[in-house]
Structure formats: C-alpha cells, structure tokens
Amino acid sequence: MTIRVVRPGFFTTVQDVGRYGYAHLGISPAGAADALSLRIANLLVGNEEHTPALEMTLLGATLEFDGDAIVAITGADCDCKIGQDRVLANAAVEVLAGTVLQCGSLTTGARAYLAVHGGVDVPLVMGSASTSVAAHFGGFQGRRLQKGDVLRVRKHNELSVRALHRGTLDRLYGSGALRVTKGAQQDWFAPEALAKLYSGTYIVSEQSDRTGLRLKGEAMHPRERAELLTDGIPLGAIQVPQDGQPIILFVDQQTTGGYPKIANLVAADMHRVGQLRPRDEVRFAEVTIAEAVQALREQEQWLQEIFV
C-alpha cells in the first residue's frame, strides 16, 4: 500500500520518537516535536507507539491512498476531510482505496500527526526514521515531503485499533505556564533577571522552528559579560544570547553551544512546546527536579489509562 502526496502542506516530515545515542557526533535527536501526540496516534491505529508517522506543521497535507488503510490524526485540530465528510480526530478511521484525505489548516496548535496502521515505511538511519532536515538524512529522503512523493506503508497483519475515553485529551496541552527547572548556568543570572523570566510574558517569534523557538519579551542578561566555554545542550534548554532574548532549544537543536542556559523545560511539557505557534504567548514557572520527574511519571501513567 502506498500514500501519494497530492499537496505536502506547509512542512510535513516523517518522524518517530527520535534518534538517540549519537549526540557525541554532533547529531541531535530530531523526532516528533509533540512526541506524545505521535505516540497516541500510533496506539490508536494499533501500532507500536514509536512507529514512523507524519508530522504536519501549520497546514496539513493532502494524501491519496491506493489501498484501504486505517489512520489516526492527533495533535493540533486540523479539519480533515475525505470528500465532503469530516474525518474524526483522535480516533482510528478507515480510509478506502482510491480516496483522498485532505488535512486543512491547523487551528489549535502548530503540529498534527498522522499515523497509519503498519507505519510509514522508510529506512532506519542510526536506528530512527526521524527526518533531520538540516543535515539531509533520515525520514523520507532526508527532507520534507513534496508533491508527488510516494510513501510506502508497512504491512501489519494484526489489527487491534483502540479508542480513547471521551474527553480524555481535553487537558492535554493546558494553558498554564510552561514548567522549567533550573538551567545549568542559572547562577550566572541575578535574581532580578530570573524574576523577569518568571513574571514576564514572552511571545514566540516568527523565527522559530524545530531547532529552536526564539522568544520576544523583556531582555535578561547575566551578571557579568563572561564568556561560557561551549558545553552540551539538553533538550528544552532556555539559552540567553547576547541580546537577552531567550531561545528554547528544541528537537533539531545543536548538540553543543556557548550561551548560558537559564532554565530548562521539563520533559512533561515538551509536547506543549511542540504545539507553540508564532505569536503565541508563553509564561514560565519553576519547579524542582523531583516535581518535574513526578509530572513525567504521571504523564506516562495517564497514557496507559486513556484508552478504552
């Protein structure tokens, strides 16, 4: 079975949960920006949760299926249709051979995920199907999808689609402050600078993508203009370059860098970062590492309980 790309949307790539174990070679994890939604989409169609799927950004793709398929669309709301019929989100849906699935503009967030029963069939590179766009490898030919691309779908005999409890995803993204823990160089910043980070509202700038989200708001500066010796960057680090405007480093980030890191997103809120759109407002609240790990533990537990 294959899927032909009729229209690729704004920026559609093949992703899984990321490529780990190669940071020491300068290779960032890539993977779904909202991995939680990719995992839910896969579980809905009866796949292993880390199966390769499509990540669609801001504007969805139009796809023609040449065989019967079961798909699930999760993440941001995106008004998907087959002909005139609306396609239900967050559910396993049958797509018949020869039909065209049209995903529209994303309204509630930045990214939607389309998983297909069996999974998108691309070669694994360093153990992952994720597309590394900047370095041109992984995913489908190391790039975003284009009109006319033909994706193969893996055969999968066991069909055990699942359903979600009603209303279960209502609070998936929340609206409160993004939670952060102390950054590796937080002691470089005076309490006044930290107060700005935690009391201010920051706007996601247009120059934001999978490598990082540039924020605009009150500038903050380290106590002294010391230069940081380049060190490793954790996923979700908030670094402060010389202009004082923070940047959240994300899934396609550089593995090392030389700007001080004031705070770091908690793992349990990383999916929310993946849904931020340009001009969205964000606030930050600091939690302890113990609280952050507990939140992640609860999120994993929640993922086990949301299916019927």
Added chain:
Amino acid sequence: MRIIPASDSSLLIVFGNTISPELNQRVITLFRAIQARCDPRIRNLHPAYASLLIDFDPLRMTHDELTAVVRQLDNAVSVAVDEGTEVVTIPVCYDVEFGPDLAEVARHAGLSAEEVIRLHSSPTYLVYFLGFSPGFVYLGGLPDILHTPRLATPRPSIAGGSVGLAGSQTGIYPLDSPGGWRLIGRTPLRMFDPEATPPTRLQPGDRMKFAVIDRATFEKMRSAEDRLA
C-alpha cells in the same frame, strides 16, 4: 569536578572552564567509560571542551544514582591516560580554488602560503569534541601564528569538506553550509555519512593530522568516495 543537574533528564559534569588537552582528557575518559557500560538508561552523551552532558531516562534512573556512577567511574579511570590512540590522517588539498582565504591567512601571519600549508599540516591535533552540526570537529593544536580572525561577513554557502580557520580553531565543514571561517583547503573525504558505521570520520578524543595532497590525488579520492556512496 562539579556535577550540575542541567534538566530533569540530564547531568552536566564540569571539570573546569578552560580549553586544555588535560581537562579534555578527563572528559573523554569519563565519556568512554560511560559509553562502554552500554547502559540503556543513558540516552545521549555530549562531551565538550571541559564538560560532559549526560542525557538519561529519569523514569529509570535518578540524578543521584547517575551522580554515584559518575563519581565511581571518575575515581576508577582518572589514572588511565590514553596515549595509545592511533592518529587519523585527513588528506587536504590546499589548492587556491579550495582555499580562497589562504593568501589572506598568510598575509595576516606574515608567512608565505607554502609556510602556512606546512604549519597547518604538521601538528597532531586533538579532537576535543564534535558539535554544531553532524561530524563537525572542534580541534586543538593550531599553531599560534596561524590564529586568524573569522570573516567579517560569513559566506552564504561553503562546500562540504572545506577546511578552515577561525581564531584559535581549525576544522572541517562536514556538510554544505553557510560559515565564517577562513577557507584554506578541502578534504576529498566525507566527514559525515549517515549510512556509515560510525557515521563520522572522527570521534571525540581522536588525534588527527592533515596530510597535503595535490589536486590530482584529490580528484581521484573524491571519485572513489562518490563511488562508495
């Protein structure tokens, strides 16, 4: 050694805040010791000049557990100084076409182009770490006289394999990219090949040398690389 929780899923081990082969040796020694454990709870290692960032699964391991492992490994292996690594040779063609800034680097140093080439290709460099982009090496050991400021305006496009200088650093652009380093030559080798095992020519802690090749050798090696790919 300072151990800092850098996030809910990582620890940053800091050995110092200067660039020196001795500090980096401690980073690399710890990096290799952790790598050798093949612990599935550890997801990524980011060695740098004088620090090592360890990314791990916080649901299967706590910061305290990992801290204990790091302390134990650092005590056990800090005596084992690794001088036995073989030296990796990277061939470089210093042709004018590949090294448009060679003349400017020579002028800045008050040397002839030939002397720049001889000085650049004589030291054994240390690969402190890789970062910035896949396969990009941070090398130590560039002779002082060759230290040259980076270009005021970066080039929008540099061919993969280009060898350049910036400040006290020298290195190789693994992929086509923009960049502000002064270009003095090009290697015919692919520094990053996602299909290869390992995917990069150089690893953190490697020692390497640049070997001068002429244009004919460059072309021959280049087409051999293309045939492999």
